[in-house]
Amino acid sequence: MSAPEWAGPALARVLDRIAVTRAEVGDRFPLFADPKSGRWTTTRRGSWTGGFWAGLLWLRALHSGDASDRRAAAECTARLTDWVDADTAARGLILWYGTALADDAGSLALRERAARACLAAYDHELGLVPWGSAFGGPRLVARVDGAPGMVPLLASVNAKAAESHLRTHLELGAPEWSRGRAWLLLAVADALRCLDVPDLRGAAPELTPSRHVPPATEEHPDGPLDTSAAAITAVALLKLGQRDRATALLEKLVRVHLADSGALLDGCYDLGGGVGARHELVWGDFFLAFGLAVLTELVDAHAA
Template sequence: MSTPEWAGPGGAGRKWAGREETGREEAAPEWAAPALAAMLGRVAAVRAEVGERFPLFADPADGRWTTTRRGSWTGGFWAGLLWLRARHTGEASDRQAAAACTARLADWVDTDTAARGLILWYGTVLADDEAARRLRDRAAHACLKAFDPELGLVPWGSAFGGPRLVARPDAVPGMVPLLAVADAEAAESHLWTHLELCRGNGAMRHDPSTGWVAHPDPTPGWSRGRAWLLLAVAEAAGRLDAAELRDLTGELTHPLPVPPADDADPDGPLDTSAAAITAVALLELGRRQEAVAVLEELVRVHLAEDGGLREGCYDRVQGVAVRNELVWGDYFLAVGLAELTGLVTR
């Protein structure tokens, strides 16, 4: 894969992420290629099971998937996994399946949610396909239309219920590079506003009379909160003020390779998906040794023989899929392994 670039005003030729080049290539760990092959083999099995629906999470007992018709906020990760498999096999049938899945994400372009970053960036960024690039451009300009210059961000939106004017950590990754396709200044504002509001706070809601106030969902100790923000910083570090952004990376990196789903419950369920997100962010930031340690822990301890990443936690508060295989956990672990093995280059 060629290096993704920012295509916004003044952004041509800038790298999508802020990797520090060392001038030498490092060999992939011996466990990386077999693990990636197992994961991409599972993608084919899941595709046969779910058909044109989108997998969300799988039961740890029998591996069967709960699916959605439109993909919810996770549809882009399934499309991304299909593109990884197509790259791995080189088969026309795999490429066709990936392209068809990405095309089904088009319904989200004009939907009122900042989760479009998760859906439409990760669903297109690995695609070697002109239709996917056109979809990304459409999505970028649609998200720019939703940008609120007074608040300095694209609000979380109304698509999933609840108040619209909310800032959440999962509104930032994907959205920053997607916005930058249309307007680099909007991308920068979206990132910094969320970093100011969400670090340590979980989520914030805008009240017209009082301004920003704490919002209960997600909670401050949510495992993926800091992981999503770290990933967003990594995606922007090559385009924005790298020095200032890098000062935040230590704060946003969890001290444990695989964190609990909620820091307030250290003995509760783990969240391997947060660890996989963190590993990809660390790779993008040039922190390869730390990333490899996280990826090795995931492969050695949590990757099942069938190629599924177990012990992910979807929603601890609601008790939904608290120890399951999650499609975005699979995606980020597979991307991390693909970067180690050279299947994907940034």
């Protein structure tokens, strides 16, 4: 199936932005960028978003075929190693998306180590990998952002644990937080691919927003949008085989929210905390780039 005419140029813009970001942040990890200056707020270890920066570098390397891009991606992925033994279900976001597009021996070994470490953290009584204590707060809780990435990571070593982890999160209900619903939809889409759970296909419509680009939270429908939630949803729809809906959503992001610089604007990092409410977000860039890479056949929808 041919790609829309706008998809290739849009992907090139996003991937060019990666080179600019890499020069700015060096060995640090980008979190979110100011919409006017484009300057990134960064972190040394990557926080829960580090895997998306590594994933963006791998997408650039796949697109360019350049050895230096590949080295940069592999080196970034290697810097995620300390997260393997961290007590957090966010290891799914960090270590799945940081390794899924990689093909070097070090990254593949890291992915296997991460999967086994997450399985070791699986709580049989709770039926999930707890959110954990790595970011503070109570340990034995479930958060929807602990589902994406964790499902395919666990599925690679124990299908029953992966299924239970997802079903337990779904039983807790869909949040009013738009990105939370998108995370759950993505986890369902991955489960339908890597687990024998056909009954979960019925959960997808409930988690899919009716608006193209949703507000950050349903409690504030006229508040800031979250383009990252829309980008995550688009990738989930591609995985679910709903290409037309995904393409319409990606086109909306490209035509309305993608800056000439290649930055996906209007993402909401933390509305409640007043942090990065209308900014470029590293995971928003990743999911937009990945969706465009699927449309242009650079990667398969289930590659990450």
